[in-house]
């Protein structure tokens with residue numbers, strides 16, 4: 001088994017409950033797929049045959065985790081972007097059959113090969129900035145075959161790129177046109193046919209729902225989550241993005257891995273989140289693109305100790321963003337997260353939002369060796385700049401995927 005010793009590194013371990021878990025003049029040993037040792041460089045083991053990498057005081061962090069994406073879809077929504085600039089709102093466009101539904105039409109029409117080819121450059125953009133694990137949702141198919149098609153594409157992306165990937169079934173993302181006026185019937189279809197079929201095909205790692213005025217009610221969302229739990233699947237939910245329907249407290253009360261968006265989360269529900277252990281996944285990209293002005297209750301989340309994660313929400317409508325570094329900057333600039341909270345949000349807490357924190361998300365002995373070496377000397381540099389990619393080298397499960405400055 002191959003061994004790699006990183007020496008002369010500045011580690012952001014993300015150990016502990018807050019901060020970076022910084023260790024200067026440190027070393028880290030990878031043995032096979034795992035982290036075998038880390039600590040003061042002076043005391044580092046020097047196994048025979050290990051490749052030694054002198055990091056030159058650069059920053060070494062866990063691989064980044066993008067815990068909420070809609071990366072697989074057909075078409076694009078550049079035209080809608082123009083319409084919004086002419087004054088139409090996201091909700092108006094959705095009500096006219098545009099928005100999510102235009103992506104549904106394009107996704108249904110696309111072949112698996114076309115969806116795969118379209119998703120590849122998007123996912124590559126993420127990987128190029130140090131993402132080593134991610135989540136991909138369905139939700140633009142809205143019938144059994146098309147949802148399964150999307151999930152198969154996600155599965156193939158993970159397999160061919162050698163990524164740790166969570167496939168999330170989001171059949172209840174929007175009401176398909178053929179069910180207009182019959183939302184409860186569609187929820188029956190999701191619960192009785194779509195979800196069980198996708199699961200039987202081995203394509204579902206978690207289940208999500210969109211609880212919102214332009215999507216499904218809290219009661220409808222809860223039916224889907226209940227069914228998911230009957231099938232033994234972890235749950236999560238899009239909640240309180242455009243209005244407060246009380247979805248976060250409901251989903252958290254059922255033990256959701258995460259509740260996502262949260263701009264309209266009521267102060268009274270923050271305590272419920274804290275008690276549940278669900279991760280609050282913040283999506284500042286959608287907030288930015290939609291020019292939202294209602295801020296999520298960051299201070300209350302912080303005070304109650306609710307773990308906050310960040311994700312791209314990469315999707316063709318509300319967040320055509322494929323840069324987790326930009327998301328970190330937006331979270332600091334728009335949501336006033338600290339750079340330490342931002343880094344924790346795309347590593348440790350994002351891993352927790354996927355239920356994978358036992359394996360990835362921090363630099364700890366025994367965890368999978370998903371590592372990024374950055375061409376910077378301090379972690380705040382990652383959130384501070386926009387448009388420079390300092391990702392110098394990436395290791396996933398002990399194997400090199402990018403060598404940059406080390407080539």
Ligand code: DI6
Nearest residue numbers: 100210238286315316317318
């Ligand atoms: N909230 C979002 O921000 C995305 N989905 C969701 O439930 C938007 C999806 C889209 O506009 O295509």
Ligand code: FE
Nearest residue numbers: 068070238313
């Ligand atoms: Fe989303």
